[in-house]
Amino acid sequence: MTFQELKISKPILKALQEKGYEYPTPIQEQAIPIALDKNDLLGIAQTGTGKTAAFSIPIIQHLSNNNSDRKSEIKALILTPTRELAIQIEDCVKEYSRFTQVRSCVIFGGVSQHSQVLALKKGIDILIATPGRLLDLISQKIISLQHIEYFVLDEADRMLDMGFIHDIKRIIPMLPNRRQTMLFSATMPQTIATLSKSILHNPQRIEVAPASSVVDTIEQKLYLVEKPQKVELLAEVLSDSKQKTALVFSRTKHGADKIAKKLKAKGIYCEAIHGNKSQNARQRALTNFKSGKTRVIVATDIAARGIDIANLQLVINYDLPDVAETYVHRIGRTGRAGNSGVALTFCSKEEYPIVKDIQKLTGRKLNRVQTALAVSNG
Known part of the structure; x- marks a missing residue:
């Protein structure tokens, strides 16, 4: 199967082709159609399986199709545990959306918030964030989550390992009840399983490269x-x-x-x-x-x-x-x-x-x- 067969829009296909991507990974092949249909998704997948494209491409496509509404409200939130991963996701989102009008921004702690706030004030569609800096900017009334239509919780098990579960439980109630939610985790401990049941609505579950599998190469x-x-x-x-x-x-x-x-x-x-x-x-x-x-x-x-x-x-x-x-x-x-x-x-x-x-x-x-x-x- 090719990306073209997944009914991905031409601007995104062009960006993928320029990167030399023609065939989706297993998780992309399974997740993209589900996400394009706006279903909630529970994905069990390790880092390196291509899940960033699996959740970001459908979001970019949905937002691109609705680009007549150019209001500055943030419409998609991707929450991830580490600064490095947040930067990596932002790089991918920018690459996939380069031929669309979709705008994105990344925020994380450990650095001055000044440049991040300036980027937010220009107006964005997709926000990639770590929990601490997100809650900080919300408390300063710089960010509002009331217009979020798409929410991704990435690396949920690592969030748990790093002690972010309480931050997540503070963020969830700030989101609109009507939204598409996608949760990705490499493993499924009981705490994450319980969390998934509370934030996902009739999700479709996919599992790729389970935690016991080792690449043959x-x-x-x-x-x-x-x-x-x-x-x-x-x-x-x-x-x-x-x-x-x-x-x-x-x-x-x-x-x-x-x-x-x-x-x-x-x-x-x-x-x-x-x-x-x-x-x-x-x-x-x-x-x-x-x-x-x-x-x-x-x-x-x-x-x-x-x-x-x-x-x-x-x-x-x-x-x-x-x-x-x-x-x-x-x-x-x-x-x-x-x-x-x-x-x-x-x-x-x-x-x-x-x-x-x-x-x-x-x-x-x-x-x-x-x-x-x-x-x-x-």
Whole structure:
């Protein structure tokens, strides 16, 4: 199936064609017709499956078809947990709407609100926002949600992880009862399931790439190594993979800084991104990484949600995550769009139970690599 067969309007098709997009991803193929019919939607999908286009293209098309009404009220709200993801969504919305009169704006905390307020005052149709800055500007009476016709809650499970569920519950009552709502989440914990029932009206549910699935093009390797030797192993691996872009996962913010510092001391230039970094520092690091100026990024799980690199070649689990599902999300950063990728996992003795959980969840055994730094799993 092509995008043209999904009954997408000519201006949006032109924008997609200029980006070289011809065939929709599975979630786009399923979600776009549902959204174009103005049905509520519950989408279970990981980052990287193409869900931004799945929800934004129908909204742009609806607003474009009603462009005779050029009032300045905000008509669509896309709520997302992180600043990086908000910027990424805004970039996509601008690309898809470039041949329409639909206007969009992104707001997030951690920076001055001045330029964001100026953009809002010019009049926009679609607002992409993080919860904190949205509530702040609402309290200042700069933003009103009373004219919202389309509402998207993206990365709902990450919203929960980051403690935004209470902010969301404050925002929902500000929206009109008559609206189209789309909720997307990589997983469906009970809190999100309950929330979805309260905000969605007769939704159609679609599920793509469930949390247990791992892309076939990703080669998974396991290194059994104790914590004191992990930095040595990391430096060794990165030295052997000089031409590869690498995303290294740390469990903590402090750990990310520590890993980056030790790599730099060994002559491997890298940057760390996490919640304690300023917005400008995080965005600069991401820009350097995407452009190839920086080859290695060390990140925490939350910060990494904003990293969307089409040809990322190597993911390294320096620390194992607390739950097996997070492993699937991490390594899904590589091996995208039919490309091959490699995922390496460094596992100490106390982390080995997580490896067992991962293998049980994915139904795959991680290929163990023998090195001089390897240890027995006991």
